[in-house]
Amino acid sequence: xxxxxxxxxxxxxxxxxxxxxxxxxxxxxxxxxxxxxxxxxxxxxxxxxxxxxxxxxxxxxxxxxxxxxxxxxxxxxxxxxxxxxxxxxxxxxxxxxxxxxxxxxxxxxxxxxxxxxxxxxxxxxxxxxxxxxxxxxxxxxxxxxxxxxxxxxxxxxxxxxxxxxxxxxxxxxxxxxxxxxxxxxxxxxxxxxxxxxxxxxxxxxxxxxxxxxxxxxxxxxxxxxxxxxxxxxxxxxxxxxxxxxxxxxxxxxxxxxxxxxxxxxxxxxxxxxxxxxxxxxxxxxxxxxxxxxxxxxx
Amino acid sequence: xxxxxxxxxxxxxxxxxxxxxxxxxxxxxxxxxxxxxxxxxxxxxxxxxxxxxxxxxxxxxxxxxxxxxxxxxxxxxxxxxxxxxxxxxxxxxxxxxxxxxxxxxxxxxxxxxxxxxxxxxxxxxxxxxxxxxxxxxxxxxxxxxxxxxxxxxxxxxxxxxxxxxxxxxxxxxxxxxxxxxxxxxxxxxxxxxxxxxxxxxxxxxxxxxxxxxxxxxxxxxxxxxxxxxxxxxxxxxxxxxxxxxxxxxxxxxxxxxxxxxxxxxxxxxxxxxxxxxxxxxxxxxxxxxxxxxxxxxx
Numbered sequence: 001x002x003x004x005x006x007x008x009x010x011x012x013x014x015x016x017x018x019x020x021x022x023x024x025x026x027x028x029x030x031x032x033x034x035x036x037x038x039x040x041x042x043x044x045x046x047x048x049x050x051x052x053x054x055x056x057x058x059x060x061x062x063x064x065x066x067x068x069x070x071x072x073x074x075x076x077x078x079x080x081x082x083x084x085x086x087x088x089x090x091x092x093x094x095x096x097x098x099x100x101x102x103x104x105x106x107x108x109x110x111x112x113x114x115x116x117x118x119x120x121x122x123x124x125x126x127x128x129x130x131x132x133x134x135x136x137x138x139x140x141x142x143x144x145x146x147x148x149x150x151x152x153x154x155x156x157x158x159x160x161x162x163x164x165x166x167x168x169x170x171x172x173x174x175x176x177x178x179x180x181x182x183x184x185x186x187x188x189x190x191x192x193x194x195x196x197x198x199x200x201x202x203x204x205x206x207x208x209x210x211x212x213x214x215x216x217x218x219x220x221x222x223x224x225x226x227x228x229x230x231x232x233x234x235x236x237x238x239x240x241x242x243x244x245x246x247x248x249x250x251x252x253x254x255x256x257x258x259x260x261x262x263x264x265x266x267x268x269x270x271x272x273x274x275x276x277x278x279x280x281x282x283x284x285x286x287x288x289x290x291x292x293x294x295x296x297x298x
Numbered sequence: 299x300x301x302x303x304x305x306x307x308x309x310x311x312x313x314x315x316x317x318x319x320x321x322x323x324x325x326x327x328x329x330x331x332x333x334x335x336x337x338x339x340x341x342x343x344x345x346x347x348x349x350x351x352x353x354x355x356x357x358x359x360x361x362x363x364x365x366x367x368x369x370x371x372x373x374x375x376x377x378x379x380x381x382x383x384x385x386x387x388x389x390x391x392x393x394x395x396x397x398x399x400x401x402x403x404x405x406x407x408x409x410x411x412x413x414x415x416x417x418x419x420x421x422x423x424x425x426x427x428x429x430x431x432x433x434x435x436x437x438x439x440x441x442x443x444x445x446x447x448x449x450x451x452x453x454x455x456x457x458x459x460x461x462x463x464x465x466x467x468x469x470x471x472x473x474x475x476x477x478x479x480x481x482x483x484x485x486x487x488x489x490x491x492x493x494x495x496x497x498x499x500x501x502x503x504x505x506x507x508x509x510x511x512x513x514x515x516x517x518x519x520x521x522x523x524x525x526x527x528x529x530x531x532x533x534x535x536x537x538x539x540x541x542x543x544x545x546x547x548x549x550x551x552x553x554x555x556x557x558x559x560x561x562x563x564x565x566x567x568x569x570x571x572x573x574x575x576x577x578x579x580x581x582x583x584x585x586x587x588x589x590x591x592x593x594x595x596x
Contacts, residue, residue, distance in 0.1 A: 005314055005324075005331055009307040016303055026303075030343060033303055037339035041332045 001246040004265050007049045012036055014189070015056045021069040022060070032063055050217030050243045054188060058214070068187040070161075077162025077190065078199045080125060081109065085165055088129070092169050100141050101133065102170040103258065107277045108132030109166025110159060110241050110260045128260075132277055143281060144256055148174060151235035157182045157211075157218055157248075159241030159259075160189075161196040167240065168200055179206045180230060185223075186214035191243065217247030242266055248282075255282035299544040302563050305347045310334055312487070313354045319367040320358070330361055348515030348541045352486060356512070366485040368459075375460025375488065376497045378423060379407065383463055386427070390467050398439050399431065400468040401556065405575045406430030407464025408457060408539050408558040426558075430575055441579060442554055446472060449533035455480045455509075455516055455546075457539025457557075458487075459494040465538065466498055477504045478528060483521075484512035489541070515545035540564055546580070553580040 012033070019032040036056055043052060061067050088105055095101035111128035148154065156171065156179055158164045164183075171179060181202055184191045192200075197208045212224025218239070220228055231237065237255040239248055245257045245266060257280045261267045267274045310331070317330040334354055341350060359365050386403055393399035409426035446452065454469065454477055456462045462481075469477060479500055482489045490498075495506045510522025516537070518526055529535065535553040537546055543555045543564065555578045559565045565572045 005327055006311070008331060008335070009311040009314070012310065013304070013307040016307070029303055033306060034339045037306070037335045041335035041339065045328060 001048060001249050001266070001269055003045055003047060003049050003052060005045070006265055007052070008040060008045075010263075011049065011052050011056060012040060014053060015060060018057060018060050018069045018189070019064060021073065022064045022066040028064065032060060035059065035063065048217065048219070048246050050188075050215050050247050051219060051222075054213075054215040057188065070187065070190040074161035074190050074192075074196060075199075077160070078165060078196055081162045081165035082200070084125065084129070085168070088166070088169055089172075091133070092173070097141075099145055099170075099173045102173045103141065103144070103279060104132045104135075104277070105129065106163075106166050106170040106240065107258050107260055107279070109163035110258070135277060141279070144279065147236050147254065147256070147281075152178060153234045154179045155182055155231060155234035155237050156180070157237060157239045157244050158192045158197065158202075159244060161192045161199075162190075163240065164192040164196050164200045164202060168202055168205065170238075171202065171205060176206050180234070181206055181208045182218075182227065182230075183208060183210050184214065184216070185210040185212040185227075188214045188216040191216050215243075215247070217243035219247050220251065245270075251282070253282060256280070257282065299346060299547050299564070299567055301343055301345060301347050301350060303343070304563055305350070306338060306343075308561070309347065309350050309354060310338060312351060313358060316355060316358050316367045316487070317362065319371065320362045320364040326362065330358060333357065333361065346515065346517070346544050348486075348513050348545050349517060349520075352511075352513040355486065355514075368485065368488040372459035372488050372490075372494060373497075375458070376463060376494060379460045379463035380498070382423065382427070383466070386464070386467055387470075389431070390471070395439075397443055397468075397471045400471045401439065401442070401577060402430045402433075402575070403427065404461075404464050404468040404538065405556050405558055405577070407461035408556070433575060439577070442577065445534050445552065445554070445579075450476060451532045452477045453480055453529060453532035453535050454478070455535060455537045455542050456490045456495065456500075457542060459490045460488075461538065462490040462494050462500065463498045466500055466503065469500065469503060474504050478532070479504055479506045480516075480525065480528075481506060481508050482512065482514070483508040483510040483525075486512045486514040489514050513541075513545070515541035517545050518549065543568075549580070551580060554578070555580065 015036045016029065016033055019029050036059065039059060043055065060069065092098050092101045092105065108128045154174060158167055158181055181197060183197050184193050187193060194208060194210050197203050202208055209227060209230060211218060211227040213219065213222040215222055220231060235254065237253055239245065239255050239257050241259050242263060245259055248255055257278065259278055261270060261272055261274055261276045261278055264274055270278060270280060272278060313334045314327065314331055317327050334357065337357060341353065358367065390396050390399045390403065406426045452472060456465055456479055479495060481495050482491050485491060492506060492508050495501050500506055507525060507528060509516060509525040511517065511520040513520055518529060535551055537543065537553050537555050539557050540561060543557055546553055555576065557576055559568060559570055559572055559574045559576055562572055568576060568578060570576060
């Protein structure tokens with residue numbers, strides 16, 4: 001998905017949020033903001049939003065010397081999600097449709113997204129969970145289920161810290177011997193890295209690889225060769241969150257996107273309302289197959 | 299109220315919205331956005347948000363040659379509000395508390411604000427009206443009523459086009475021979491100018507003066523001498539909307555602010571939630587009087 005001019009103010013807002021996490025010094029906030037405005041006034045607007053976001057965050061790292069502004073917030077998100085995990089796991093186990101319940105919860109986890117809202121508390125998470133579990137489901141889970149059953153290799157691309165604990169619920173419903181999980185190769189906003197996969201207990205379940213990149217999405221050209229290889233070899237990809245959608249929506253591959261839509265431009269691109277919980281198979285495959293109804297919206 | 303760094307992305311978003319109203323040419327949008335970013339990276343961050351906003355809109359006028367990007371939108375807002383006017387007027391007349399009903403409606407009119415939301419339709423206005431009329435009223439209208447009764451001269455500062463038709467409902471409840479209405483001296487976002495006061499029928503009711511300035515608020519130093527004189531001589535000021543609050547909240551004068559709070563920073567400054575409908579007497583007077591409870595929130 002390309003960058004819209006509307007993304008610019010949003011990306012600058014994110015940059016301001018990041019630098020505030022590094023220091024309380026308002027002089028530094030102002031200095032960084034001025035530099036951001038200057039840099040963004042000259043950058044290439046044809047790249048995708050996550051690429052611009054990563055450029056901005058590299059700049060913040062350079063100015064402040066802090067390589068992971070969201071570490072504390074990521075730890076808190078993981079810790080909060082791990083407290084909820086046992087209860088959520090038993091809800092999946094008790095469900096008449098465990099895969100669907102797990103998909104709903106994995107998408108609920110995508111609500112824990114600092115890129116959109118700077119503060120996210122326990123009440124918000126509970127609300128996100130109840131909403132995801134009870135929202136009307138007008139889509140078709142069958143295609144995901146079929147594709148999973150047919151696949152010999154599944155690459156599951158995680159999105160945020162905290163959310164990755166919710167991903168574990170879904171991973172446990174998949175054939176674990178066929179699944180690899182991909183995380184970011186370096187800090188990128190509050191996105192999950194290897195450390196978060198470990199904290200969430202995912203490394204004990206399946207192989208986890210990092211993508212070698214610090215973009216809050218998956219720009220294949222910026223990923224390591226080994227990650228690209230694994231991406232290409234996998235039969236299907238499950239890609240969580242907006243960042244992965246923005247960077248992979250035009251890649252020719254059988255991808256199931258799962259996300260909570262928080263941005264009006266992504267909503268327009270997908271053809272849904274802001275706030276929707278979406279399970280979507282990639283366009284390319286949908287266009288080829290044209291069986292209709294390959295779009296499941298929760 | 300001073301500018302916060304959070305205002306910067308918002309002001310840039312507004313600038314983008316304005317240029318899109320002038321032309322559909324995306325090359326111009328990008329060109330203006332780049333220039334805005336560059337200019338804002340170097341401006342004085344100690345000014346109030348409306349002053350920065352006016353600088354940006356001067357720049358847009360210079361680049362595009364269009365002096366009133368919101369003219370069409372203002373006409374639509376006026377026209378929509380005028381359609382509603384007869385019904386609203388009869389609601390005021392039928393009310394057991396006409397002044398309170400008119401205040402509520404005047405604040406409802408402040409919801410028609412393109413600075414916050416780019417598209418505002420009939421349904422939204424109906425919703426704003428019903429909300430303002432039925433929301434619990436935990437404040438005290440008495441002080442406004444007393445101050446109006448005691449005043450020999452009242453200066454009523456309008457905010458937006460469209461909204462100014464709703465202001466007429468409140469003006470009709472005031473002693474018209476003592477009231478002067480102030481509008482902006484030149485186009486400033488969707489703020490009301492003399493043309494809108496005429497369209498709303500206000501010029502037939504009371505004297506209307508323009509403030510000689512193109513700031514979407516009231517920076518007294520930027521207003522004409524005659525306007526400043528009138529401001530200083532008036533016993534009380536009724537100031538509508540966020541822009542007037544941001545620019546007058548620290549001015550020593552007996553001011554009644556009426557606004558719908560749309561911005562989290564203004565909400566923090568006032569001490570209320572975003573979305574609140576607020577009637578607030580200025581701090582200075584409140585501090586001197588200290589009778590408590592001079593803050594009425596609808």
